[in-house]
Amino acid sequence: xTLRSIMRSVVAVRAKIPQDAFTATALGTERxxxxxxxxxxxxxxxxxxxxxxxxxxxxxxQDGRVVPAHVVAxxxxxxxxxxxxxxxxxxxxxxxxxxxxxAVGDEAVFVDGAGRHVDARIVAKQEFAxxxxxxxxxxxxxxxAHPGWGGAALVGEDGRLLGIGSLLLQMERGGEDFDIxxxxxxxxxxxxxxxxxxxxxxxxxxxxxxxxxxxxxxxKVVVASVAKGSPAAKAGLKAGDIISDIRNEExxxxxxFYRKVWSGGPAGVEVPMxxxxxxxxxxxxxxxxxxxxxxxxxxxx
Numbered sequence: 001x002t003l004r005s006i007m008r009s010v011v012a013v014r015a016k017i018p019q020d021a022f023t024a025t026a027l028g029t030e031r032x033x034x035x036x037x038x039x040x041x042x043x044x045x046x047x048x049x050x051x052x053x054x055x056x057x058x059x060x061x062q063d064g065r066v067v068p069a070h071v072v073a074x075x076x077x078x079x080x081x082x083x084x085x086x087x088x089x090x091x092x093x094x095x096x097x098x099x100x101x102x103a104v105g106d107e108a109v110f111v112d113g114a115g116r117h118v119d120a121r122i123v124a125k126q127e128f129a130x131x132x133x134x135x136x137x138x139x140x141x142x143x144x145a146h147p148g149w150g151g152a153a154l155v156g157e158d159g160r161l162l163g164i165g166s167l168l169l170q171m172e173r174g175g176e177d178f179d180i181x182x183x184x185x186x187x188x189x190x191x192x193x194x195x196x197x198x199x200x201x202x203x204x205x206x207x208x209x210x211x212x213x214x215x216x217x218x219x220k221v222v223v224a225s226v227a228k229g230s231p232a233a234k235a236g237l238k239a240g241d242i243i244s245d246i247r248n249e250e251x252x253x254x255x256x257f258y259r260k261v262w263s264g265g266p267a268g269v270e271v272p273m274x275x276x277x278x279x280x281x282x283x284x285x286x287x288x289x290x291x292x293x294x295x296x297x298x299x300x301x
Contacts, residue, residue: 041084050151096186126141163185168182205267230294236284
């Protein structure tokens, strides 16, 4: 498969979000990125933060045609978003590859909806914990970085989709820092695709959500901020707090923190935590919630 044929399947995504949406302050009300056509009927896979709470979406093809679309689903666990073109895209679907078979050192091409591409190499496949209560067991990291990473398509040498671009990060190697992209692996999609298409979400209880934005520092979990009106805010968790224990078990880093919170049961479960604040320890009990309950639902089509 040629680069030109791959590019035909990648579209630009533009979304508008209401001013009063829960994510408007953090992610903005106008978001732009890319998406990949994965079915001939115009189903487009993108990164979910571009389209969550959107009430207006437009897809632009490589030849400049603009087609309206609507949100089908946004999966919190993987970060994938699905949108459906409301007009005829007439673009070929890009076949799904196997991200599990991709190896460090493999070459790939990273393509965005504006027609830009980067000839990249997989530099790492490892766990990734995001500050917004997000965890991937094995994310893909590539270099050099693409300037338009959000929703861009990582395509293997066989011309099949390996993943969807999510973040721009930095990696240190040999005493020097260089930019890399984090990519959500495509193998996470097939097990949940039918649920997303028929239900708009995965058919399982939602994970408990706290609404705490946290970072890891020397193995400790430090709260950077809390979302307004979130369970964490209501329980009194504050920026600067260090979370040392969950249910009397020591927290060993950000990924371990998330796993301990999620292991206690579905959304709504109470999460007791030991917090170090200004040199003093105290216990907080956070009644978790379903994150989706705070978000605007996609408008009916």
